[in-house]
Amino acid sequence: MIEIQNVTKEYDTKNGTVVGVDNVSLTIREGEIFGIVGYSGAGKSSLLRCINLLERPTKGTIKVDGVDLTKLKGESLRRARLKIGMIFQHFYLISQKTVFENVAFALKAAKVPKDQIKPRVEELLEMVGLSDKKDVYPAQLSGGQKQRVAIARALANNPTVLLCDEATSALDPKTTKSILKLLKKINKELNITIVLITHEMDVVKEICDRMAVMEKGRIIEEGRVYDIFASPKEQLTKEFISSVISYDIPEAILLECTGTIVKVTFKGKVAGEGVISDTLKVHQVDGNFLHGSIEYIQDEPLGIFIMELKGEKQEIEKALRYIENRAAQVEVINYGI
Ligand SMILES: Nc1ncnc2c1ncn2[C@@H]1O[C@H](COP(=O)(O)OP(=O)(O)O)[C@@H](O)[C@H]1O
Numbered sequence: 185m186i187e188i189q190n191v192t193k194e195y196d197t198k199n200g201t202v203v204g205v206d207n208v209s210l211t212i213r214e215g216e217i218f219g220i221v222g223y224s225g226a227g228k229s230s231l232l233r234c235i236n237l238l239e240r241p242t243k244g245t246i247k248v249d250g251v252d253l254t255k256l257k258g259e260s261l262r263r264a265r266l267k268i269g270m271i272f273q274h275f276y277l278i279s280q281k282t283v284f285e286n287v288a289f290a291l292k293a294a295k296v297p298k299d300q301i302k303p304r305v306e307e308l309l310e311m312v313g314l315s316d317k318k319d320v321y322p323a324q325l326s327g328g329q330k331q332r333v334a335i336a337r338a339l340a341n342n343p344t345v346l347l348c349d350e351a352t353s354a355l356d357p358k359t360t361k362s363i364l365k366l367l368k369k370i371n372k373e374l375n376i377t378i379v380l381i382t383h384e385m386d387v388v389k390e391i392c393d394r395m396a397v398m399e400k401g402r403i404i405e406e407g408r409v410y411d412i413f414a415s416p417k418e419q420l421t422k423e424f425i426s427s428v429i430s431y432d433i434p435e436a437i438l439l440e441c442t443g444t445i446v447k448v449t450f451k452g453k454v455a456g457e458g459v460i461s462d463t464l465k466v467h468q469v470d471g472n473f474l475h476g477s478i479e480y481i482q483d484e485p486l487g488i489f490i491m492e493l494k495g496e497k498q499e500i501e502k503a504l505r506y507i508e509n510r511a512a513q514v515e516v517i518n519y520g521i
């Protein structure tokens with residue numbers, strides 16, 4: 185478990201103090217995949233680097249598995265850090281060393297006995313699917329393969345936590361998927377807690393259990409990924425979601441609408457039910473679908489439909505109540521003219 189308490193990170197620069205992280209408190213549970221999203225400059229990397237004390241917080245405490253890292257120094261801090269692996273957008277492999285040597289390096293640095301290094305590197309390369317590349321140099325690898333080497337290196341000393349700083353941002357969509365699949369496997373099989381920061385909401389949708397949204401050094405919203413997709417509260421969160429699920433309706437179509445436009449969100453199994461057709465049967469209301477889809481957030485369906493309802497205002501109100509009672513969330517977007 186990672187407990188971030190009232191962490192602030194300030195940087196002293198020529199132009200004065202820059203606040204990277206502003207009084208953040210956050211608890212990341214053991215074994216979960218936690219995503220932090222935000223635009224560039226939001227403070228994501230600063231916060232992540234505070235977790236393993238690559239940056240020392242200006243204020244606040246960081247506890248990993250109950251140990252307050254901000255109280256540690258020297259050798260005890262180095263030892264505690266071995267339990268926290270990290271990977272980056274640009275991999276940071278040593279170009280003069282082979283794949284094998286890059287991974288072995290992490291073990292040597294941790295003073296692992298020589299005879300244990302070879303079998304351990306082989307085991308790690310097997311896990312990331314690169315056994316056949318062990319004697320190759322990084323320049324001969326694709327981006328996805330380089331990230332796999334970096335993952336093997338990060339896992340070398342059996343960490344309990346893996347920090348990922350935009351780990352898929354330099355990769356194409358297909359490679360991104362394969363790396364996310366590998367991270368998920370590592371999370372499940374080795375029970376490693378993963379903290380992943382990204383500006384790509386589809387990465388979060390794909391593998392995270394819970395998430396937080398950062399802006400100007402602060403966390404402005406957090407919760408289960410599913411709940412945040414189903415009912416985002418902050419404008420910025422809505423913006424991030426719309427990059428994955430877009431419900432923009434062409435202006436020309438909106439101008440033609442004379443009824444009430446509503447967005448109906450169905451959570452879970454009910455997404456597949458005929459709630460809307462029942463609604464239209466029971467009430468004196470006509471309905472037009474403008475947009476709709478069922479998204480799967482880690483296998484859990486989330487149905488979102490935008491429709492125009494036409495009829496007497498009272499009947500529409502009744503229809504909306506009816507939908508709400510059938511375990512859906514209804515939001516009136518705007519009233520027709
Ligand atoms: N080493 C540093 N020195 C000075 N300012 C920094 C440093 N690292 C980050 N910052 C500043 O802190 C803020 C947050 O940056 P960062 O944590 O890199 O955000 P993100 O990862 O979300 O893009 C930005 O204003 C950035 O300029």
Ligand SMILES: [Mg+2]
Nearest residue numbers: 228229230350
């Ligand atoms: Mg960053």
